[in-house]
Amino acid sequence: MKALLLLPLALLLGCKKDAPAPADQLPPATQTGANAFGCLLNGQPWTPQGYNSRPNFIVTYDPGYRGGNLQVRVYRYPDGAAHEQYLIFGGNRIAQPGSYPLVLSGDREAFFADLAREAPCKEFLEAPSLTYRTGTLTVTRLDLARGVIAGTFAFTLYRPGCDTIKVTQGRFDKKL
Structure with missing residues (x-):
């Protein structure tokens, strides 16, 4: 009899809701000008957050500069912290999907920076201090008539003496 009374209690206590997978916490990969950005940074969800007098997600595209120049700039203040983290990527000769x-x-x-980290590991910017940078930016939509640009990205950054920065499953979708 005691076992029958304890069984429902054990079932209730044993049932816990699993946390969503990190990738499930990112915005969907869209191509509609949805003003969406997200990626996994070292396996953790990373999205724009906070405000420092300028938008926390900016995309610019100039088709006439150096064969098409795309810049994606994003920042956040993690968990209400007073320090900023930011990601910047893009470049020249991007003229089509x-x-x-x-x-x-x-x-x-x-590029990546986390201003809460100790130097020299707070900024992953340029060579020679940055010794490894590789990745891919894929533009999935570049529609100047409708003013929409969207894509995916992934990259790895390394600086000697610092943890490697791995950005995966990145996606952005912006109205220009």
């Missing part, structure tokens, strides 16, 4: 390499030095690059 397609995949474009992000490289250590060249037409297309990616």
Whole structure:
């Protein structure tokens, strides 16, 4: 009899809702000008958050500059912190939908900074201190008539003595 009374209690206590997978916490990959941005940064969801007198997600595209220049700039204040993290990526010679390499030095690059980290690991910007940068920016929609640009991205950054920065499953969709 005691076992029958304890069984429902054990079932209730044993049932816990699993947390959503990190990728499920990102906005969907759209191509409609939805003003959406998200990625996994070292396996954790990373989206724009906070405000410092300028928008936390800016995309600019100039088709006449260096064969088409795309810049994606995003920042956040994690968990209400007073410090900023930011991601910037893009580059030149982006004139149509397609995949474009992000490289250590060249037409297309990616950057990360977390101003709460100790130097020198707070900024992953340029060579020679940044020794490894590789990845891909894929533009899935570039519609100047409708003013929509969308795409996906992934990249890895390394600086000696610092943890590697791995950005995966990135997506952006912006009305220009």
